[in-house]
Amino acid sequence: MRRRSWIQVWALAVVLAGCGDSNGTGPDGPDVGGPEQSEFAVLNSISGTLQQFNRIDGEIVPFGRDIQLGADYKGQAADFIQDLWVTAWDTPEGSKILFGSFSTAEQTMAVFPNNAIADPGKPTVIFDAGGTVGALIPARALDAVYVTFPGTPMAQVAVEGVGTFVERVIPAGQFLVSVDGNLDDEDGGREPLGPPRIVLHEFISGSYFDELRLPESIVGVTEAIVLEDKMLLLAGGGVDPLTSAPLGDGNLVEIDMTARAVQDVNSLGGNGISLEAGRDGLVYIVRTKGVDATETDVLTFSFAVRAWVNGPENPIQPRDRDGSNLNCRVAAAFLDGQLLCATYVTAGQGRLVLLSATGEFIDEAPIGAGTTDILLRPS
Numbered sequence: 001m002r003r004r005s006w007i008q009v010w011a012l013a014v015v016l017a018g019c020g021d022s023n024g025t026g027p028d029g030p031d032v033g034g035p036e037q038s039e040f041a042v043l044n045s046i047s048g049t050l051q052q053f054n055r056i057d058g059e060i061v062p063f064g065r066d067i068q069l070g071a072d073y074k075g076q077a078a079d080f081i082q083d084l085w086v087t088a089w090d091t092p093e094g095s096k097i098l099f100g101s102f103s104t105a106e107q108t109m110a111v112f113p114n115n116a117i118a119d120p121g122k123p124t125v126i127f128d129a130g131g132t133v134g135a136l137i138p139a140r141a142l143d144a145v146y147v148t149f150p151g152t153p154m155a156q157v158a159v160e161g162v163g164t165f166v167e168r169v170i171p172a173g174q175f176l177v178s179v180d181g182n183l184d185d186e187d188g189g190r191e192p193l194g195p196p197r198i199v200l201h202e203f204i205s206g207s208y209f210d211e212l213r214l215p216e217s218i219v220g221v222t223e224a225i226v227l228e229d230k231m232l233l234l235a236g237g238g239v240d241p242l243t244s245a246p247l248g249d250g251n252l253v254e255i256d257m258t259a260r261a262v263q264d265v266n267s268l269g270g271n272g273i274s275l276e277a278g279r280d281g282l283v284y285i286v287r288t289k290g291v292d293a294t295e296t297d298v299l300t301f302s303f304a305v306r307a308w309v310n311g312p313e314n315p316i317q318p319r320d321r322d323g324s325n326l327n328c329r330v331a332a333a334f335l336d337g338q339l340l341c342a343t344y345v346t347a348g349q350g351r352l353v354l355l356s357a358t359g360e361f362i363d364e365a366p367i368g369a370g371t372t373d374i375l376l377r378p379s
Contacts, residue, residue: 035056037102038052039055039063040055043075043077043372044369044370045076047368048068048070049066050069050085051368052067053352060354062365069087073089074091075088077122077373078123079125079135080102080377083103084099086125088120088123088137089120091117093115094117097111097135110148110152113155116139118142118146122168123137124170128149134148134150136158137155137169139166140167140185143165144159145159145162158176162178163178163199164185165182168221168222170224170225172229174202174204175257177199177257178201179196180197180199194213195216196221197214198214198255198260212260212261214235214253217249220236220238220250221233221234222236222275223275229257230254231254232254233254234275235272236272236273237249237271238271246270246288246291248269251265251266251267253266254306266311269290270287270288270289276374277376278300278334281304282301282302282303285299286328289315294327296329298315298359299312319361323361328342330342332376334376338355338356338357339357340374342374344372348369350368351366352364
């Protein structure tokens with residue numbers, strides 16, 4: 001099969017650089033004045049919905065109807081470009097990849113060959129050489145990366161030999177960069193086989209090029225962001241095998257992609273829960289506050305100066321309406337530094353809370369259950 005050439009456009013670049021207009025309608029329909037598109041959305045993994053919002057005069061204002069992802073939806077993450085979003089998840093009948101539109105009800109579904117249960121990780125939006133938008137999907141159970149495009153019913157292999165548990169794949173320059181958790185998942189468990197690693201394949205040919213093994217102290221890689229020749233990798237840390245309590249050993253790893261070397265390992269002082277790129281150029285990490293802790297706060301890191309802005313010693317503590325501590329599952333920020341904090345509940349309604357740059361309560365809106373991702377769209 002002829003291999004397509006791909007050019008990556010990842011959500012970080014979209015957030016920082018912006019892109020074109022959407023043809024979305026206002027919250028009450030096409031004839032009512034108001035924003036033409038949503039400013040941000042949240043992914044609810046248990047409710048199986050994408051919910052859209054705008055920030056207007058210091059309030060979180062719902063936009064349009066909830067986007068339904070299906071009764072069997074179990075995904076944890078999504079990616080997007082302009083009006084298109086993509087997400088993936090497992091079902092007993094095989095894994096699914098779903099493309100959709102923020103502004104219309106249009107959706108297209110793809111599956112993996114032989115209806116395989118792929119245990120898909122976070123998708124990454126790409127363009128092919130002809131300008132068609134598609135997505136790369138890390139398939140943790142298949143030890144490979146797949147590619148598919150809207151309207152194509154079946155994904156195809158992009159690269160193989162990416163490791164034993166590929167969590168994330170990001171095109172960067174001439175390479176496809178796979179983040180391998182290096183876990184044994186053959187019997188349904190996730191036992192470490194060694195330290196995580198970064199595996200590089202040539203972008204055009206798909207041939208293996210090189211790999212970087214991370215330090216032995218790095219546990220539980222879950223997310224990564226590449227900007228130019230630098231990578232930030234979230235290693236969330238481990239949990240007690242008996243109690244599942246966080247061990248508090250999470251790290252933020254800085255990697256020089258040109259030298260293929262670890263530049264620095266920054267302790268989180270807790271377990272890393274999520275990592276999101278803010279519109280203000282900072283990276284936002286939600287972490288647990290130490291060993292055995294379930295409460296969370298927010299750290300911020302600057303790509304530009306390679307340093308904490310709000311590190312483990314001076315984190316942002318989100319505050320609820322009454323001034324008490326607010327536990328976020330995921331957090332991100334606007335250009336002016338105001339924060340979005342999404343809580344996580346397994347049933348009922350979660351909360352999407354707007355906070356000041358220092359974490360003080362401003363407003364909130366109800367959201368679905370199991371919120372795991374915030375998508376900051378371009379204005």
